[in-house]
Amino acid sequence: MTISDQKAFDSILSMAQNMLRLAAERAQTAVTPEMINKELKKLAIMMEEDFALVDRDALVDELIRRSSRTVGENATLSSGDGHIAWLDAERKKGWTYWQRYSEYMEARIPWIALDALDLATDEVLSQLEDPTREGAWDRRGLVVGHVQSGKTGNYTGLICKAADSGYKIIIVLAGLHNNLRAQTQIRLDEGFLGFATISDADELPAVGVGLIDNDTSVRPNAATNRSDKGDFNTAVAAKMNISPEQRPWLFVVKKNKTVLERLLHWIRNRVANYVDPVTGQKIVTNLPILVIDDESDHGSVDTGEDVVDDFGNPDLEHQPKTINRLIRSILHHFSRKAYVGYTATPFANIFIHDRGATQEHGPDLFPAAFITSLAAPSNYVGPGRVFGSASSTPDDLPLVRALPDDQFQPWMPSKTTTSPEIKPHKNGHHPRWKGEDRVPDSLAEAIRSFVYACAVRKLRGQGNKHSSMLIHVTRFTSVQSEVVNQVSEYLRYLKGRYTRNIELAALEASMRLEYEATFLPGMQMIRVALVEGETLDDFSWSDIRSVLPDVLSDIRVREINGTAKDALDYVENDGTGLKVIAIGGDKLARGLTLEGLCTSYFLRTARMYDTLMQMGRWFGYRDGYLDVCRLYTSEEMVEWFGHIADAAEELRQEFDNMVAAGATPKQFGLRVKSHSVLTVTSRAKMRNARAMQLTYSGDLLQTIVFPNRKGDITANLNATDRFISTLGPSKDLNHQLFVPEGQKWNGHLWRDVKALSVISFLREYRTHTASFRIMSPLIADFIEEMNKDQELTKWTVALIGKEQPGTEKSVGGVMVKMLDRRRAAEHADRYSIKTLISPRDQAIDLTEAEWNAALELSQKTWRNDTDRNEGKERPSEPRGPQIRHVLGEGVADAGIPARRERGLLMLYLLDPEGADVDDLKGADPIVAWAISFPSSTSERRVSNSSYIANSVLWGGINDWVD
Structure with a gap:
C-alpha cells in the first residue's frame, strides 16, 4: 500500500468508524456487518476518489475487528486530602490539544478504546489539581497499566488535557537511555507538539496532530528534540525564558544525573520568581508543573537507608539517591505541582515509604493522592493470556516454545543451569554450538519462524508494516556482538540459498516440512485460543515459497546496545516497513518498543518480578498477526512468568477489594509473593520492606x-x-x-x-x-x-x-x-x-x-x-x-x-x-x-519471609478496616 493509499484508507476508516458509532447508538445494538456495508455505501458516494484507492474488503475486515473490541473498567484508590474537585464538562470546553489528539487517534484505535482513553485520562486529570487554583498544592499519583499496553498513548492524552487546562511546564522522564528518550520524544511530537523536533532545522515539519490542525499559533514549545543527543542541554537552557503568558513547554528528558542537574539549575536561575524568606529557597509560584515519570519504578525510587526513624517520623536530614533526589528537588521548587508515575510493575513503588520527606527535597514519590489501575482492552495479549494463571490455565501455551537447557547450553550458559559442569557465562564468552561458531539449532528455528511470519504478513497485505524479532540472551555487549555475527551468517546462508537457488533442495524440503507440520498448525491453535473478531488467512507452502527471496532480502540485523551504532530506524522506514532482528541486552529490556514484534528468543535470567516482567517485550497488541508470533524461552522462564502472572493478579484483586471498601493509597498495604529465585524487586528498592510476621x-x-x-x-x-x-x-x-x-x-x-x-x-x-x-x-x-x-x-x-x-x-x-x-x-x-x-x-x-x-x-x-x-x-x-x-x-x-x-x-x-x-x-x-x-x-502472625510488606502494611493497615 502506498502512502497515498494508506492516507485514503485511514481517512475512510476514521469517517466510517464515527458513522458506525452513531448508527449503533441510534439502534442501541452492537455493530453488525449489515450496518458496516450500509455506511460504506454512503461513504463510497461521499469519498469517491479515496474509495478508488483502497481495498473495500480490507476496510470491512478492519471495521469488523474494531467493532468486536471491548475495554475493561479502570479502578482508582484516591485521597481527597487538600483536593478540590474541578474537572467538569464546562471546564473542558474549547480544549484544542485533546481534540486534535483524539482525532489523530481515531484512525489508529477502535472508538471504544478511544472512549476508554478519554475516560481514563479524565480520571487521572481529575485527581490532579486545577492548574488555575491559587496557593500551594501538591498531588502525587501512580498509574498502573499492563506491560506494552499503551501507557505512552495514555500519558500523551493526559499531557494534552493538562496543557489544555493550564499546566505550563510539562516534564516527561523517559527512561535511562538515549534511544528510549528519543522514541518517547517522537511519540510526543506526533501526539502533542504537532511538529518534528529536528535539531538545527530551519523549519520544523508538521507531523501527527499538526497535520490535523496546522495553526502554528497553538504549537507548544519544545525544549528537547528527537535526535539521540536531543536531551536538555546547557545551550538550550541559555536561550530559554518562560513567562506565564506563553504556550506550554514540553521537556522530554532522561533520568540522568547531568541532565536533571541542568534542568534544576535552569529552574532555579531562570524560572523561579520568588524566594522563601525563611529557607531562602527559590520557588516558582506562577507556573504549575506536571511531571510524568515513565517507568516510574525504574531509576526514580530512593534506595537509601533509614528514611524514617525508629518511631516512623521522617528523617529530615536523609540523603536520597541521586535520581530520586533530583526529581523531588525539581518538584520542590514549584508551589503548584503534580507528579504522575506510570508503570506496569509497581512492585518498587509500593515500597516507597509513605512518610519519607526531607527539608531540602520535600516528600518522597509515594503516590499519596491516587493509584489508578488501568484495565486492558480485549485485544491485549499479556502474561495472563500467554502463560495462564492459577485461576485460568491453557492446556498448552500455543505462543510459547519452552526450551530445555540442552537446546541452548553450553552455547549461552545461564545462572540457573542445573548441570554442575556448566558455569554461567561472563563477559568475553565465545558462544559455540557443537564446537562450531554458529547459532544453536533452537535459535536457527526461531529465525526461520520470523521469516515465515514476515512471509505471511506480506501475503496478508501487511508487507509495508514493521516486523521485528528480539534476541535477548546476554547483558554483555562483547557477547552480543558475537551473537550478531552468528545470526547474520545464518541469515546470509538462507538468503544465498533462496536468492541464487544453489544447493536449495534439502533446505527447502526441511523448511516446507517445518512450516506445514509445525508453524501452520501453531497458527491455527493460536487463533482458536487467543484471536477474536478477526479472519486471518492461511497460506500454502507454495505461497510462502514465492515471497521468501524478497522477505530474506529485506531482513536486517541490528545490534542495540551502548557501544553499537545501529538504530531501530522505524520512522525512516514508515512507508516500506522495517524488517529487523534486534539483538541486545539492557537497552531492549525496558521501555523500548519493538514495532511489529513477531518472534522473541529470550534466555536472559533476571531474578526480580519487575525486571523480568519489563523484559517481556512480546506482550502487547498484535492485531492481524498474533497467530504468527512465537516466544522461544527456557522452561524455567515459563514457570517464572506463570508465578508473576499470579503475583500481579493477587495484587490487583487486593486492590479491587480496597477500592470497593473506599480505601486510600496510604491504606493500601501490599503483600507481594516471594519465590525461591525471584525477588520482588531489587533488595535496595525494598529498603522499607521488612520480612513480615506472616498471615x-x-x-x-x-x-x-x-x-x-x-x-x-x-x-x-x-x-x-x-x-x-x-x-x-x-x-x-x-x-x-x-x-x-x-x-x-x-x-x-x-x-x-x-x-x-x-x-x-x-x-x-x-x-x-x-x-x-x-x-x-x-x-x-x-x-x-x-x-x-x-x-x-x-x-x-x-x-x-x-x-x-x-x-x-x-x-x-x-x-x-x-x-x-x-x-x-x-x-x-x-x-x-x-x-x-x-x-x-x-x-x-x-x-x-x-x-x-x-x-x-x-x-x-x-x-x-x-x-x-x-x-x-x-x-x-x-x-x-x-x-x-x-x-x-x-x-x-x-x-x-x-x-x-x-x-x-x-x-x-x-x-x-x-x-x-x-x-x-x-x-x-x-x-x-x-x-x-x-x-x-x-x-x-507466624515468622516467615515468604511475603514482603510495605511500610503502610506494617505501619497499621487494619486501622481503616475498623
Missing part, C-alpha cells in the same frame, strides 16, 4: 509442587488415610448448605472438624522443598496462632473427585475419583502442575446468603480485563477473594455474620498415570490439597 488470612493456598519419590507419595497418602479415618461418617458432597442450580459434585464432606485434626494432618504431610509458599508446618503454626483468638477452630473438609468417568481409589475408607493433572514443566526432582482447584471449589458449603453476597461483591469488583482471565461476562458465581472477604468480614446490611472460625480444606487425589512423569508410573495416588482462609483483622 495467611484472606489467602488461598494450593499445592502445585509434589515429590516424585514414591516413598514420599506413599507417606502422604498414608497421612491422608489416617486423617480421613478420624473424621467419622461423611456426607455426600452434594449435601452442602447451598448448591447452586445445575451444579453436581463427586466427593465427600465433613463439617465442624476440629482444628487439631487439620493441624496434625498438615504436620505429617510432606511438602516438596521447591514449594516455597506451601510449607505445611508453617501453615499448621498459623492455624494454632489463630485458634488463640478463637478463629479457624471449626473446619469444613471436602474430598473432591472428578465428575466425569475416571479411576476410583479408596482413602480413609471412602471412594473418590482421581483427577488428571499434566506436569507443567519437566523437573528431575519433582512433579509440578499449573493449578489444582476448580474456581467453584472455594464456594463449598457456603450458605445461600453468603454465596449471593460474595457473588455481588465479585460482580462489583469485576473489571472485564482480558489479561486477568476474568471472562467476558460479569461473574455468575462468586470468586475466591470475595468469598474469603465475606466470610471474614460478614455483610452487616444483609445480616450476614462473619465466620472467621471456619476454614476450608479441600483434598484431591491425582492420578499418577496422567501426570506424564516417568518416575510416577505405578506410584500411589498423589495427595493434593488447598486451603481457603477467611480474611481477618487479627494481629496473629
Whole structure:
C-alpha cells in the first residue's frame, strides 16, 4: 500500500468508524456487518476518489475487528486530602490539544478504546489539581497499566488535557537511555507538539496532530528534540525564558544525573520568581508543573537507608539517591505541582515509604493522592493470556516454545543451569554450538519462524508494516556482538540459498516440512485460543515459497546496545516497513518498543518480578498477526512468568477489594509473593520492606509442587488415610448448605472438624522443598496462632473427585475419583502442575446468603480485563477473594455474620498415570490439597519471609478496616 493509499484508507476508516458509532447508538445494538456495508455505501458516494484507492474488503475486515473490541473498567484508590474537585464538562470546553489528539487517534484505535482513553485520562486529570487554583498544592499519583499496553498513548492524552487546562511546564522522564528518550520524544511530537523536533532545522515539519490542525499559533514549545543527543542541554537552557503568558513547554528528558542537574539549575536561575524568606529557597509560584515519570519504578525510587526513624517520623536530614533526589528537588521548587508515575510493575513503588520527606527535597514519590489501575482492552495479549494463571490455565501455551537447557547450553550458559559442569557465562564468552561458531539449532528455528511470519504478513497485505524479532540472551555487549555475527551468517546462508537457488533442495524440503507440520498448525491453535473478531488467512507452502527471496532480502540485523551504532530506524522506514532482528541486552529490556514484534528468543535470567516482567517485550497488541508470533524461552522462564502472572493478579484483586471498601493509597498495604529465585524487586528498592510476621488470612493456598519419590507419595497418602479415618461418617458432597442450580459434585464432606485434626494432618504431610509458599508446618503454626483468638477452630473438609468417568481409589475408607493433572514443566526432582482447584471449589458449603453476597461483591469488583482471565461476562458465581472477604468480614446490611472460625480444606487425589512423569508410573495416588482462609483483622502472625510488606502494611493497615 502506498502512502497515498494508506492516507485514503485511514481517512475512510476514521469517517466510517464515527458513522458506525452513531448508527449503533441510534439502534442501541452492537455493530453488525449489515450496518458496516450500509455506511460504506454512503461513504463510497461521499469519498469517491479515496474509495478508488483502497481495498473495500480490507476496510470491512478492519471495521469488523474494531467493532468486536471491548475495554475493561479502570479502578482508582484516591485521597481527597487538600483536593478540590474541578474537572467538569464546562471546564473542558474549547480544549484544542485533546481534540486534535483524539482525532489523530481515531484512525489508529477502535472508538471504544478511544472512549476508554478519554475516560481514563479524565480520571487521572481529575485527581490532579486545577492548574488555575491559587496557593500551594501538591498531588502525587501512580498509574498502573499492563506491560506494552499503551501507557505512552495514555500519558500523551493526559499531557494534552493538562496543557489544555493550564499546566505550563510539562516534564516527561523517559527512561535511562538515549534511544528510549528519543522514541518517547517522537511519540510526543506526533501526539502533542504537532511538529518534528529536528535539531538545527530551519523549519520544523508538521507531523501527527499538526497535520490535523496546522495553526502554528497553538504549537507548544519544545525544549528537547528527537535526535539521540536531543536531551536538555546547557545551550538550550541559555536561550530559554518562560513567562506565564506563553504556550506550554514540553521537556522530554532522561533520568540522568547531568541532565536533571541542568534542568534544576535552569529552574532555579531562570524560572523561579520568588524566594522563601525563611529557607531562602527559590520557588516558582506562577507556573504549575506536571511531571510524568515513565517507568516510574525504574531509576526514580530512593534506595537509601533509614528514611524514617525508629518511631516512623521522617528523617529530615536523609540523603536520597541521586535520581530520586533530583526529581523531588525539581518538584520542590514549584508551589503548584503534580507528579504522575506510570508503570506496569509497581512492585518498587509500593515500597516507597509513605512518610519519607526531607527539608531540602520535600516528600518522597509515594503516590499519596491516587493509584489508578488501568484495565486492558480485549485485544491485549499479556502474561495472563500467554502463560495462564492459577485461576485460568491453557492446556498448552500455543505462543510459547519452552526450551530445555540442552537446546541452548553450553552455547549461552545461564545462572540457573542445573548441570554442575556448566558455569554461567561472563563477559568475553565465545558462544559455540557443537564446537562450531554458529547459532544453536533452537535459535536457527526461531529465525526461520520470523521469516515465515514476515512471509505471511506480506501475503496478508501487511508487507509495508514493521516486523521485528528480539534476541535477548546476554547483558554483555562483547557477547552480543558475537551473537550478531552468528545470526547474520545464518541469515546470509538462507538468503544465498533462496536468492541464487544453489544447493536449495534439502533446505527447502526441511523448511516446507517445518512450516506445514509445525508453524501452520501453531497458527491455527493460536487463533482458536487467543484471536477474536478477526479472519486471518492461511497460506500454502507454495505461497510462502514465492515471497521468501524478497522477505530474506529485506531482513536486517541490528545490534542495540551502548557501544553499537545501529538504530531501530522505524520512522525512516514508515512507508516500506522495517524488517529487523534486534539483538541486545539492557537497552531492549525496558521501555523500548519493538514495532511489529513477531518472534522473541529470550534466555536472559533476571531474578526480580519487575525486571523480568519489563523484559517481556512480546506482550502487547498484535492485531492481524498474533497467530504468527512465537516466544522461544527456557522452561524455567515459563514457570517464572506463570508465578508473576499470579503475583500481579493477587495484587490487583487486593486492590479491587480496597477500592470497593473506599480505601486510600496510604491504606493500601501490599503483600507481594516471594519465590525461591525471584525477588520482588531489587533488595535496595525494598529498603522499607521488612520480612513480615506472616498471615495467611484472606489467602488461598494450593499445592502445585509434589515429590516424585514414591516413598514420599506413599507417606502422604498414608497421612491422608489416617486423617480421613478420624473424621467419622461423611456426607455426600452434594449435601452442602447451598448448591447452586445445575451444579453436581463427586466427593465427600465433613463439617465442624476440629482444628487439631487439620493441624496434625498438615504436620505429617510432606511438602516438596521447591514449594516455597506451601510449607505445611508453617501453615499448621498459623492455624494454632489463630485458634488463640478463637478463629479457624471449626473446619469444613471436602474430598473432591472428578465428575466425569475416571479411576476410583479408596482413602480413609471412602471412594473418590482421581483427577488428571499434566506436569507443567519437566523437573528431575519433582512433579509440578499449573493449578489444582476448580474456581467453584472455594464456594463449598457456603450458605445461600453468603454465596449471593460474595457473588455481588465479585460482580462489583469485576473489571472485564482480558489479561486477568476474568471472562467476558460479569461473574455468575462468586470468586475466591470475595468469598474469603465475606466470610471474614460478614455483610452487616444483609445480616450476614462473619465466620472467621471456619476454614476450608479441600483434598484431591491425582492420578499418577496422567501426570506424564516417568518416575510416577505405578506410584500411589498423589495427595493434593488447598486451603481457603477467611480474611481477618487479627494481629496473629507466624515468622516467615515468604511475603514482603510495605511500610503502610506494617505501619497499621487494619486501622481503616475498623
